[in-house]
Amino acid sequence: MRPEPTVAAYHHTLRVYWEDTDAGGIVFYANYLKFFERARTEWLRSLGVGQQALREATGGMFVVSETQVRYHRPARLDDQLRVTAALVSGGKASLEIGQQAWRLDESGQAVELLCEGTIRIGWVDAARLRPARIPLHILEKLA
Amino acid sequence: MRPEPTVAAYHHTLRVYWEDTDAGGIVFYANYLKFFERARTEWLRSLGVGQQALREATGGMFVVSETQVRYHRPARLDDQLRVTAALVSGGKASLEIGQQAWRLDESGQAVELLCEGTIRIGWVDAARLRPARIPLHILEKLA
Amino acid sequence: MRPEPTVAAYHHTLRVYWEDTDAGGIVFYANYLKFFERARTEWLRSLGVGQQALREATGGMFVVSETQVRYHRPARLDDQLRVTAALVSGGKASLEIGQQAWRLDESGQAVELLCEGTIRIGWVDAARLRPARIPLHILEKLA
């Protein structure tokens, strides 16, 4: 049995709705990338990094440059999931974020690791979509 | 200025993420049907109607038979929305549910009606997808 | 038996993939709005109206302001659908487009009307999202 998600990681809780499932009766695997992004977005927000505000202020935005995901067990309609986000490594041009999706039982305990992966995000100038350095004040918030 | 969403309606709050937007810089209109469904699902759950459990118990499920939606104003990335659900009319074979999506300001007040519509849902036998009567114990919970 | 889709309407053919289905084993109803839009986009393109080029040239874009859809029969994984688009009525500020989705049999005949609706689209200035008149050269192409 794997341990609980680490205390250090940011936690975001969500519900599985019809829109998330496919004809296999389970969550469509591509949708875990959406779940991971919701958790990353809320994690960044919790650090004071709002992406829409940031774009208006700096003209830049994060883009995903690489994803690696392993699917262990399926989730189903009505399941509640805990999705984690934690910084794995970071440089001036990109960040690597480790993420997991756990199924919760009725008491809210994470009982089953469904899916895990790493997401690399870089920074681009939003108008031309050219890679650029991540603004220093963002890196400081993540440090 | 339109009034606040009525107190009588069920309220569900959600955030707009990247997945919800399109290249127009706004929420893709088809996604309001997803938002409406999340609110309907949580409303039914609040009445003791869990759809996955119901399907396992009865072999039946709700399906959407008709949607009418008017789009007034766009929502953007990072906006918080309040989505309402209220029973408009109900019979033995189908229910009509009125729904609205409001943009919230930073204090959580609903300040702008973005989108509203009515969704008709019917009941089917899940294996054969044939229309059937809505189970009586569900109708009683909605009454 | 209903008649075939009218010869006058534009026809777009597509396949149902896993991404389109939900845990009911059928196409998720919100996705018919995507199917309708693919057909509208190809219909406009067939008239010489490319939306990305148009936005770069005029700074404007179409937005959906109203949708009405009735769902008659479900589609399943691997089904081939014919989706139609035809102008129902048009003014200077908005267009109403009638659309249907038909299931095709193995010989490519439209054998079952799955879903039909009307979609109203208006024109906006893309930067400010304010309603504007549809450019005259577009209306001429649709006439």
Added chain:
Amino acid sequence: MRPEPTVAAYHHTLRVYWEDTDAGGIVFYANYLKFFERARTEWLRSLGVGQQALREATGGMFVVSETQVRYHRPARLDDQLRVTAALVSGGKASLEIGQQAWRLDESGQAVELLCEGTIRIGWVDAARLRPARIPLHILEKLA
């Protein structure tokens, strides 16, 4: 300049629609997994493997167990893409498929590699979602 997609791989062509894009003005990265799956599905179909028919006949289905994707360049609304699929390695329990998405120019030439990855798919009993051996007649078609 990278070479064209290899002749040996299966090719599927698709258009980028509004539904595929996000507020960054580009294709939402999770949607390349959908594009890859459309190409895999058509590749399997070209080998005589229809997934819906297969499930009805065998009670089993493919599920994705691992994805690795690198995003090189963005695609935009109205772009035409060529998506490839080729078997990288295969065993009795899972297959690894290499996939690329290329942007086409107006003459239909693949001019820019947008995204590439490997997708591992396994076989499960659809009712219980337990891993199982891939049916022999499928492996023979892929050999």
